[in-house]
Amino acid sequence: MSRPDATGAVGTVANDEALAAAFAGEPAFVPYLAVGDPDYESSLAYVEALARGGADVIELGLPFSEPIAEGPTIQGAIVRALEAGMTPERFFAFVEDLDVDVPLVCMTYYNLIYQYGRHSAPDGEDGDTEYEAAAGDEDAEYEAAAGEGGPRAFVERAAEAGLSGFVVPDLPAEEAGPLREACDEFGLDLIFIVAPTTRGERLDRMRELVSGYVYVQARLGTTGARTDVSDRTEESLARVADWEVPKAVGFGIADGEQAERIVAAGADGIIVGSALVDIVAEGVENGDDADVVADRIEAKARELKAGARRGRE
Amino acid sequence: MSRPDATGAVGTVANDEALAAAFAGEPAFVPYLAVGDPDYESSLAYVEALARGGADVIELGLPFSEPIAEGPTIQGAIVRALEAGMTPERFFAFVEDLDVDVPLVCMTYYNLIYQYGRHSAPDGEDGDTEYEAAAGDEDAEYEAAAGEGGPRAFVERAAEAGLSGFVVPDLPAEEAGPLREACDEFGLDLIFIVAPTTRGERLDRMRELVSGYVYVQARLGTTGARTDVSDRTEESLARVADWEVPKAVGFGIADGEQAERIVAAGADGIIVGSALVDIVAEGVENGDDADVVADRIEAKARELKAGARRGRE
């Protein structure tokens, strides 16, 4: 569900109703993979496998060199993706190359959003010039040269690539103004994470800014598959119960059974990252074919989606 | 020349006129060797070679573990002698075993003199008990047991062994009272070293205490053979010119030519240590027979004695 004042103007292909729609029917399965892990082509196959496996929304990680909110699993994926040459511009190309029919969300850290389009000397080789050319905005270019960063250029490019929204783990509500504004301008959603420690005024502030869905953090800590589901999940869900956006629970969901319990606890969807990245990592370690790994990812997705469905029964 | 009040009583074999007599004729050659370097038997042969080579007085080094006044050459000799098991009691036995007809002087550090006979538990093996038995003095024994050290026991034993005097490099005039007293009691001489830095009152104090001969230190520093003769030798000799004891110059004399110059400068005798110890060290290094080394020592002694003689011509 988008905020009332979102416009979606400015010639974007993004659909600001897409995320809300994805949660409209059965409980949503929202998987995450780091884009470019372990390489561009394999990564395309894995994301498409997620879609085939029943993903309702896919969170695509644009790797940042200092992923302070990630646990070791996703951090490993980010390192692999960076080493394979992933850049913001390649990320957008990846989004455009993807052949999937579900809404896509970009998960990344704020510095990459902030820097995008700021520097006037991109390296042609990796296609960074594309954006400069595409933007064709003399003023924006001047601003960039003058060192004025900001999220607008990134959001514009994301909208153009067909992304539906953002999750930015190091951007709390207090710092989110400029990005929220740019998202509104280009019709994208901005998802916030509600932590087990989030209470009182902080909840109100986020509720005012959030759109698309709210990411309910199931437990403290960083991302990573766990075998237990924290008691705090229910508490957290209770705190956002009357929010108008769908509630997706993430952090630590590793199998269908957990997915089932989380949905049974009242979640509108489940977010799963590390359990899927584990499959990619295992494939890298064993030197498995991308096809084989993609099949495993699809199977895992089916398991999780089925679990989520059972939770609603 | 002994001090007027020396008595030479108490049944000693020491001759308190021996040292003065040794300087009475031609310029005296006073060699030094560390006793027990590199072993008891060789050391006996080397000292006897010195006598054959023309020594007028022989300084016998009783090795002490911290020879602060020695340079590396004599220090090496001391280490070898200690490793070969030299002790004060063996030193006295050595003196008694020697078949030479020149006066002998004991050169050692004060702690060995001070400790001698103090402990009531000597180890029989090396003959320490001899002294206790020989002394037979109930009072002295009690004093030793009570931990009262002092030079008396050592001097008594030295006199008994036939030594004529002492050079104690770490015992300046200020601390020499007890040793001087014991020497007087047993008729031994106490030789003092006059350094290039010794002046004024210090000279007077030493002049009052010295007997036998005065050891004129040719230059600053520690013992050791050098190729130059310091200008300061003449200055030093001038400072003690009117002393009634003979003047023997030491530190750095390595060959006959130097010996000649020193005597020509006014010395009554020359003291040579490191140049002789070098021959011992070389023999150890090359594994030469003690006989061969003894011959070399005798030859070196002849050279030095001849040099000294030329200096007087």
Place this chain on the structure above:
Amino acid sequence: GRFGRYGGQYVPEALMPALEELEDAYGRYVLENEDGFLEEFHRRLDDFGGRPTPLQRADRLSERYDTEVYLKREDLLHGGAHKLNNALGQVLLAKYMGKDRIIAETGAGQHGTATAMAAAHLGMPCTIYMGERDINRQRPNVFRMKINGAEVQPVTTGRGTLKEAISETMRDWAATVEDTHYVIGSVVGPHPFPSMVREFQAVISREARAQVQEKTGRLPDAVLACAGGGSNTMGSFEAFIGDDDVDLYAVEAGGSSLSVDEEAGVAPNSATLSTGGEGVLHGARTKLLQDHHGQIMESHSVSAGLDYAGVGPELAALADEGRVTAANVDDDAALEAFHRLSTDEGIIPALETAHAFGYLKQRQDELGDLVVVTVSGRGDKDLETVIEETEKREIGNAPDMSLFSGGLR
């Protein structure tokens, strides 16, 4: 929490309540001295830490440079560097807040050792995160932390240096934030850390300002301090900020070159103020060493303690305003200055500190008649590096190292 365009709180939501709680505690205990916090802090800084540290006239440097040179001797603080001012302040604050565990990151190990010491002194369990590579470069400091009872957690991600250790500590904090306080080691990170750390370190310049007036009857023409994250810098400048005639120089590590290798993701320097661009790192908007995408570069300096790709937001703002002059000195000049201070003054400085003295030498004619330089720490920790790095170069004033061809062992 804002210093001009810099500062802020760019952290995961889970940490925001802790930052709010910390901001509240900082306001009450540190700014308003609730429960006598400041008395206890300063009593412990004096008795345990050894404050006040002296301001010493450097006789031979003064003569050499024809300028009155005074040294603020933070190298004499317990632990051997200014780091304890902050570590003790934060651990004590954590105690007042009722926290029962301390975590910290460390690069060269100086902040880690200071935190471990402060935690032992105050009886707080303590875990220090340190990159595996740094652990191997700084084993004596690792051992000091362990000897003080701290747990040392090796960080194996990335290159295994400070940057990764910070990220890892943030991860721990995200999981344990309710009963754990994260002692950030410099004037970096999310608000209120930059202000709070500066406040704890301000004791340096508050003492120095009084001492220099007592000894010379006047304020200095210039204050020089080396700058990595900037805690020594801000601590050395704070009391002089309002004295418009006192020039403030933040001397960063020029490393081997001020250029960058974007392809390799490496900036062979840590001259963030001089060459960095605006961005967001480790919780704050500030100046950074980053590539044009916004990925953080690996920085470099011969001095591990300056080797950081960011800088305190307040210092970045002061440099932008022109109140602080950003300067830098390369590895060679820092080593030369290290040897100069050691042989001329009998003070072996940290390699970090040496950068400030390298600048003093380069600009001796322009800094005025009276200069205060902060000796941020002692150089014992750097001996191994100095031997290696001196051997590689032609440092005219270095002693003969031949005794050490095999290193320190």
Place this chain on the structure above:
Amino acid sequence: GRFGRYGGQYVPEALMPALEELEDAYGRYVLENEDGFLEEFHRRLDDFGGRPTPLQRADRLSERYDTEVYLKREDLLHGGAHKLNNALGQVLLAKYMGKDRIIAETGAGQHGTATAMAAAHLGMPCTIYMGERDINRQRPNVFRMKINGAEVQPVTTGRGTLKEAISETMRDWAATVEDTHYVIGSVVGPHPFPSMVREFQAVISREARAQVQEKTGRLPDAVLACAGGGSNTMGSFEAFIGDDDVDLYAVEAGGSSLSVDEEAGVAPNSATLSTGGEGVLHGARTKLLQDHHGQIMESHSVSAGLDYAGVGPELAALADEGRVTAANVDDDAALEAFHRLSTDEGIIPALETAHAFGYLKQRQDELGDLVVVTVSGRGDKDLETVIEETEKREIGNAPDMSLFSGGLR
């Protein structure tokens, strides 16, 4: 120059004039403050050295031992030990005397580093003699000396330790005595060294006596200090000697055993006051570890700085009189105390210092209600030894050393 039956000047005649000259200079400059020597000395001790050092209440030890424990923090002095008090005093005195070169011996390297620092600070060329074996055991200290511009002369004779280095320095002095001053590192050697070094170190107890009264309103029941040569001990006791109700404990190194092996010439301890006999060594009559012939024994302690076969003559006399109680603590107890102070108080002490704390633990019930212990130095220099020695033993309170199985590198 006499302390009861101890003291004196048992040195080669060539050195006697220098000792007379030194005695004269000591009397004029130090005792009578000619030319304002004392003002300059104390100004430099304060500004360069970091005096006064704090007297700190040890909160957790006080609780553990149910006794008020105060620490005199000499570990915070520049260089990391009390040694600078003496080194700075003597190098300054040498300057007043017009000498133009400094020599010194060093065992563990603490006195050597202090002397090198003082010489650099005052612009005096400096040569340090150090046994080759000690050089290999204490490479960081060797490097610090060289970094400060000192020449380090390896001594290869004998076992290559302190004893041989002292002899070698005396040899140098015998050759250069006219323009060179020999900075003896403890209250040992010929008169006036024992008195002069004690006087320079007395600043420790003069400060401590005033500080303890200011903090507690009374004098302590006991003062504890570790004793090797005895400069820390005499410095820690001097101002309390006249306070009959203050018990003074000199804690020596018990090593691995108080027994001796005459055959091997080894005493596996350095408990000279407790077990030694009267004799003459290095210029003074004092207590010594010697065999029955009077040959000096090789002493031993886990702490290199206590590892000496002699002791200051004045301390020997005070022990004989009963004014000072001679005590000793073995290697195991010293290591245990090292770890205790590190984990409980955040202070890593020198292994020398740890002996005093070992005794505090053993006699906690007998020492009274208020105890001052001198922290004579910091333990950074001892890390390598502590790792090795801790691994060999069962030390209950030691941290896990597994990270360090390869030593510090």
